[in-house]
Amino acid sequence: MSDTAHDPIEYFLEDMTHHGRNVRTYEAYERVLGQFETFLTTERNASPETATYRDCMAWVHDLRSQHAESTIATYASYLNRFYSYLERVGRHDENPMGLVIEEMDESIDTSPARRDISLPEMQAFVSGLAHPLHRSIVITLLKTGLRSGELCNLDLxxxxxxxxxxxxxxxxxDGQTGSLYVSPDHTYGERSGGVERTASNKRKRETIVPIDDELEGALRRWLAIRPDTQSRAEPVFLSTEDRWGRRLTPDHVHHIVTRYTREAGWYRSGGGARENVTPHYFRHFFTTHLRDRTGDRGIVKYLRGDVADDIIDTYTHNWGDRVRSTYLEHIYSVATS
Incomplete structure (x- = not known):
């Protein structure tokens, strides 16, 4: 038992047998967790005990060269359950797969049990954010529907x-003032814009998102104090803490957001995706509120970057007339005056 106590995988698998899991399930977890451990050892100089979000993300990225998306989702769910269990029993401080699963999860729009936050509640929340970086991050997510990785990949x-x-x-x-461009070209671990990317943009086509006065004001307040950076790509969002002047990663954005949502009572360790308010929740908020206000699912799908060539082609060619005017007419304010 002493060896098992020091090996988190063996510890988890032993408890699976105590909970009556069948042999097939046990063997599936054993195989996937073993492959994950081998990947960490050979590719990341890490172990299951020391694995970070970036290690887990690198593993998922590696799986994409070998397996179909459905298989990847299954393997990711195994690893997420493994770390969630270790976190619950006090064997791991935090689930490093939590953010990875959040980034992979695109089913939030049809989740009726997800926490429902009203616009006035959200406005009160945003109004309590004083730090220009933190405030601009939250307002950008709420008013554009960007994923956290897409936000991190934004360059000036x-x-x-x-x-x-x-x-x-x-x-x-160029010539489209009050706009934000989301590139389809950024992929985790690959170079684009002259730098290696630490997150992927999950879009097949480019997207141009309008910027209203409120979002522009938040961005300008941040850019006025934004640190200098050594990156030739000139990232929009940079760390003002331990990685001073370096591009933020989705992990940083997650921690910034959940620091405040925890204080608001909207996040708790061990809580599920339907309960906790994370950066991905803001994408859900954007989708439901803008869709309800406009009644135009096509425009919302275009802004979200959902894959649909007919929709994307239609709105790309009609951006100035329909997308921008509809957005500016209906987009909500997220901060009380």
Whole structure:
């Protein structure tokens, strides 16, 4: 028992047998967790005890070269259950797969049991955010529907603000003031824009999202104090803490958001995706509120970056007339005056 006590995988598998799991289930978990441990040892110089979000994300990325998406989702759920169990029994401080699963989860729009936060409640929450970086992150997520990885991948030239700015926007949005460009080209672990990316943009096609006055104000307040960076890509969102001046990662965004949602009573350790308010919840909030206000599912799908070539082609060619005007007419304010 002493050896088992020091091996988290053996500890987990032993408890599976105590809970009456059948042999087939046991063997499936044993195989997948063994493969994960081998990957950590050979590719990441890590172990299940020391694995971080980035280690888990690298494993999922590696699986994509070998398996179908359905298989990857199954393997990820095994690892998530493994770490959730270790967290509950006090064998691990935090579930590093939690954010990975959140990034993989795109089923939130049809989840009737998900926490329901009203617009006035959200406005009160946002109004309590004083730090310009934290406030701009939350407002950007709430008003664009971006995934946290897409937010982290934003570079200065992906923004074209309505007033003066010290950078030139990329050609795709040159002349389209008050807009934000989401590239389909960024993939975890690969180089784009001259740098290696720490997150993926899960879009098959480019998306241009309008920026209203409230979002522009939040971005300008952040950019006024944004640290200098050594990155040639000039990331929009940089760390002001331990990784000063370096691009934020989804893990950082998750911790920034949950620091505040925990204080608001909207997040608890061990809580499920339907209960906890994380960066991905803001995408759900954006989707439901803008869809209800506009009655136009097509525009919302375009802004979310959902894969549908006919919808994307239609709105890409009609961005200035329909998408922008509809968005600006119906987008909600997220901060009380």
């Amino acid at each position: 030239y992906d923004l074209n603000l309505s007033g003066e700015q010290y950078w030139d926007p990329r050609p795709q949005i």
